[in-house]
Amino acid sequence: MTPSTGRAGVSGAPRSVDVARLAGVSQKTVSRVFNDEAYVSAEVRKRVLDAADELGYRLNHAARALASGRTRSIGVVTLGTALYGPASLLIGVERAARDTGYALRVVNTLEGDPGGVGGAIDSLLKQGVDGIVISEPIDEEGDGGAVPADVRVPVLVLGAPVATTGPGTVAAGVGADLLARAATEHLLDLGHRTVHHLAGPQRWYAARDRLRGWREALEARGCDEPSVVEGDWSAASGYAAGRELAADPAVTAVFAANDDMAIGLMRALTEAGRTVPDDVSVVGFDDIPVAAFVTPPLTTVRQPFDAVAQEGLRLLVHAIEKPEADLPPANDPPVELVLRASTAPAPSRTDPGGVRRSATRPRRGAKAAPPNGGPSDRS
């Protein structure tokens, strides 16, 4: 055997030397062209590109990563659920990554999985990523959403407080607490004496934020704080909670931490003979696509997932590419309270109150229109 034949060269894929040979330039020049480096004459560049095209040349990322120490890829740690929120965030992240020229490596942490986030990050690090995004983390066993200490790449946390460790940990996501607050205030503005909360699982930071926002709104208005019912995001859990709440005549307004639970809740209420919104008003969270079409159409808070992902990635890429520079200022994405037909003024009861019944019109950036082609507002 002649020592000249490379072993893996058998795979047959053309390499940059092949392109170089065909174009009559050095291998380095090919490299320059494919890295958009300056100082390559237009003519040479074209010759190289043509040669590459003819050969069907594709740059080998593994070799590039090995030589350069950079991979131009970003790892995403996400939950293995089809929940609208996490799924939408993932899509937003992928798009934003592509726009900035990064590829995506994805690892799911199945809920309650040993090693959880730490293990996922470790596996991403082995695979080689320039940055990591942790989407909608949950607080497993009080690990504080911990990021292992020896992560040497920037980390972006989406939808949770920065559980800092490592050099450049950044965070993005509208404070869900503000949104929750707006939702609760909307209900209060309608004259309800207080608002019940159907919370998400409290291991999720997202769920905690919403609880906090609700609580703050009640406090600010001096309202009683009813005990919280906790669900697991599913419509089934919302349904179960609804059966409880339906039995309590004091319940006239409920803020659910997501739309699925709100839908289950409404179903239970209706079955129990309590009309929505006449007897009980309900507000959801997320604005899932069917929210406008359930009965009654659901008033809810729209989360700008795409904007959050985009903004987060901007920060992350900045941290990757300019580690020394300060972070650019955060752009807070727009938030929206979408008013539909599941909320109404508090039912008049034995109680003469109503003093606080201020106005029915939306507060904050609220908008009243249903999605295009949507159903009429009142069922």
Place this chain on the structure above:
Amino acid sequence: MTPSTGRAGVSGAPRSVDVARLAGVSQKTVSRVFNDEAYVSAEVRKRVLDAADELGYRLNHAARALASGRTRSIGVVTLGTALYGPASLLIGVERAARDTGYALRVVNTLEGDPGGVGGAIDSLLKQGVDGIVISEPIDEEGDGGAVPADVRVPVLVLGAPVATTGPGTVAAGVGADLLARAATEHLLDLGHRTVHHLAGPQRWYAARDRLRGWREALEARGCDEPSVVEGDWSAASGYAAGRELAADPAVTAVFAANDDMAIGLMRALTEAGRTVPDDVSVVGFDDIPVAAFVTPPLTTVRQPFDAVAQEGLRLLVHAIEKPEADLPPANDPPVELVLRASTAPAPSRTDPGGVRRSATRPRRGAKAAPPNGGPSDRS
């Protein structure tokens, strides 16, 4: 400068030589340990592992890929939507890949994007993947879901016919047509004279399959085939279609190609004064989590996304690792028709018929129970 200091070694991350030195063995032995090769004494193995642990050593995948020509990662081409189907499939694929020891690279093809699937595949190939899965492809501009000719790795197509090119193209996914057929037959069994179809966008293979299944069921029973209304999977499009259908008194049963559209449809029907299921029966497709909790709870077809993904990956990994061997036999995942409250016997009309009204009990593997904790069947 001494020539001994490697350039990128500055990054500080420990390499396998460092581990070898600390463990007092050769570098190759470290490699053996991390590849679970035979012929390493238990004692040496432990020493190596301990040393690696102490150093915080992490294998460098880029180097491994370059040297071995294999990446142990799989690329996924998926649509950038939060639709329940594609999202669920992606999760299933991730889990199955992890179980078989492969990492995931994800690329979305934004709908109607130039280059589409071809471009996505190309980018995955550059990044280096041992196999590719194309999830729920759509037929862009009659490209036949084309896979570029020079793909040198096995391809798995999920939810579409094998658009063959390349060596090992495999496919998985229950024939959605069978499921659609079962749904249609269920309606026919309830005594409806025929069944209308609210189809998905026909560029999607998944939508075409469902249409075909519906058509076959009608043909088999000699029923009229009403004209098809096409939606875009969204509840909004279902709502729009529902307004049309509501105006036609001949419509007593509709099979919608997914649950979102079914929900929009029911909403429109209800608003138009046509009660579901008394006046019109509706069947959806997917069994999205809220399906059991809308009003009325939706009868639908459950797709075993997880099983499909798992089965598909089994095939793909087989094609990757044993290119010569025959494909193992396909295991068809279980299918289910989930009966809830959106379907009922055809309303008795001027028409005396009813001869065909055979039975109300489910056909095929149908089951009647709502999900646990679900609402009662009749609203």
Place this chain on the structure above:
DNA sequence: CTGAAAGCGCTAACAT
């Protein structure tokens, strides 16, 4: 503006 040489961290083949 272009090229030559060295080496990224690992695995493959061939010794022992």
Place this chain on the structure above:
DNA sequence: ATGTTAGCGCTTTCAG
């Protein structure tokens, strides 16, 4: 059961 050597395909110095 373990070590030696060569090289995967690229980027990075450094020289022209």
